[in-house]
Amino acid sequence: MNMWLAALLSILSGTLLTLGFPGLNVSLLAWFALVPLFVAVQGRSTRQTLVLGFICGLVHYLTALYWIRYVVHYYGGLPLLLAVLVLLLLCCYLAVYPALFALAAHRLEHRPWLWILGLPAVWVTLEWIRAHLLTGFPWANLGYTQTAFPRLIQIADVTGVYGISWLVVLGNTAMVAFVRRRSRIGLGIFGICLVVTVLYGSWRLGAVEDLQRHVAPWTVAVAQGNIDQAHKWDPLYQQETLSRYRQLSLDAVRHNPSPDLIVWPETAVPFFYGREPRLTGQLHEIIAELGVPVLFGSPSAKVIDGEPRLLNSAYLVDPAGRVRADYAKQHLVPFGEYVPYQRVLFFVHKLVEAAGNFAAGTDRSPMKIDDHEIGMLICYEAIFPYLARRAVDEGATCLVNITNDAWFGQSSAPHQHKDMASWRAIEFRVPLIRCANTGISAIFDATGKPLGTIPLGERGYLVASVHPLKVETFYRRWGDLFAWLCVLTALCVLCAAPVGRTRIRHGAAKG
Known part of the structure; x- marks a missing residue:
């Protein structure tokens, strides 16, 4: 397969990933959206794999987040060309994550079991990093494509959205493993995980609905x-x-x-x-x-360190005109309500007219x-x-x-x-x-x-x-424990991969 055809497959993967989100909202496409990317990177060099993964991510985020251009141009006051550049720069950053995922797929391609079970953990690890790095941007996590299936997503009270992201990627890896190696075991594991998830969701739906019936409306x-x-x-x-x-x-x-x-x-x-x-x-x-x-x-506004600062607030006021409670937004929108890393990005306030000087509550x-x-x-x-x-x-x-x-x-x-x-x-x-x-x-x-x-x-x-x-749900008590387990799994899998590939080469040499 030449590189041009591989690039087209990467573009197809990026498009399928987006189609699972609201718009066309074809949620089922997510279950095989990564398959073209896996086919594209098979047998490629490290550099080619990174490029193909980057193309997939760039297409996905450009088509999923296209509305950012509208925001910064129409309301932010940026010229259209500069607004497109802002969108492109953000999507280039986000595309790094699918590029690293593609590299992991390339690294594990000679270890079938690590490939099937390890790649879902790698994907969740990258989603978790994206949710926290550089103020965090957990928009369009893969699991959100399945919002339309209530029985499937109830397991979020244990794993958060990361559990469904993991399951969707497992569906992709199991499918490719079956086509490449006729391995039914991967599909069997995926089937068991899917059935368990749906059964849990069905039970949990009934249990929570019953609890609600016993609580005053x-x-x-x-x-x-x-x-x-x-x-x-x-x-x-x-x-x-x-x-x-x-x-x-x-x-x-x-x-x-x-x-x-x-x-x-x-x-x-x-x-x-x-x-x-x-x-x-x-x-x-x-x-x-x-x-x-x-x-x-x-x-609202208040003086902080001698400087007036804006707050994005909410107030609860009763019929007597008394403020019963108030709250100020604590996770501000970067470049919309404040400019992060101002010592490094000292020039940004000159470009982004809409960036305010808000303080966090x-x-x-x-x-x-x-x-x-x-x-x-x-x-x-x-x-x-x-x-x-x-x-x-x-x-x-x-x-x-x-x-x-x-x-x-x-x-x-x-x-x-x-x-x-x-x-x-x-x-x-x-x-x-x-x-x-x-x-x-x-x-x-x-x-x-x-x-x-x-x-x-x-x-x-x-x-x-x-x-x-x-x-008290499991997720409330333990938070992103599932994501942390995926991080640990991904590290172990990626550390084991080079050893496996060396053994395969040595075995081939002896033969």
Whole structure:
């Protein structure tokens, strides 16, 4: 096979990987998406393998994260060419991980068992590194392609999303091993793992649903204002914004049953709450009229080391106008809310007009309302399991994710974001309330089942009854233990690989 054909196979793998995510959302393609890449790298040199893996990763991330160009160009103010360059640079970095995975496949190709069982561990290891290195970016982990299969993904309360990533890669390696060597054992192991996972999921679904039936319901509402990002901070639209959320919330409280809490999105309040008396007073009047506590997002500010800094905050305010609790976002968006590594990237603030000077919050305490405790996740904090785990450890029995996905337009990003957030409900067996400015707003029960959604780009409200649970899942107690075991396995497998290849060469020489 010439290198051009191998490159086409790598491109095919990258495309198939993306097709499993929201968009076309053909989840089953993920189970053999890596097969063309495995065929492409067979028998190649180390350099060629790295290039082919890099091509696969670059195609995958360019097609999965294409919406970043729209964000930094349309809202960030960067020229189109520079916006494309930003997207390309990010995807080049992310493509390094599939390149290293391809190199591992190349290194293990003469050790069938290490290849079948070791490569899934290598993939998870690389996903875990990507989730933590350089502030972390665990977007589009392979396991998320299977969100549509509830019985399959319930094992996330043990392994997190990494367990499903491992299983999907195992399906790919077992399939290739069968075609190459007619080895049915690999397929048998995969089949057993798949059946066990589904059986566990079926049992867990029933068990959690039974637990929920024994917990008193708590009725919550979300209001999706669908405020155009181009008008969001225009002072001329402040009254329109407040009026819109007032009407949506009044419609919600007239619902039967009426909600005990109303949630508005991230920065739903387009002013500095508490610092602008007239608008703050109007907001308090709205909440008093509703007669229900409202949890909303608002910018705030404080002085740190003599310098004024912005905070991306959430406030829980009762009908008497009292702030019952507040939370400031703790995992900020790099280059969107702050510039990381400023000593090295001292020039970046000149390029990225939208990069703010935000400070991270430090208070981990859940918000308390009646007998319930809420763990807050603002914007893309919902894609970081450690933040949800920390909130649940602090006593949260319900997670609330407020976000403003208007930045993404009508792209696949809001769908991807929503799918990833839903896994936090499964991992920690708590309901998750997701309220987005332009969508997709949803309320999930402790099995990750959506109790209702508001589509992307629509104005509306949603009322549903959830059942806050206090369940100590394996994943809550031990975190990414499964991922750490994969890291250990990958190290052992890769260290053993050169020894195996040497033995094969020696054996061939004697023959």
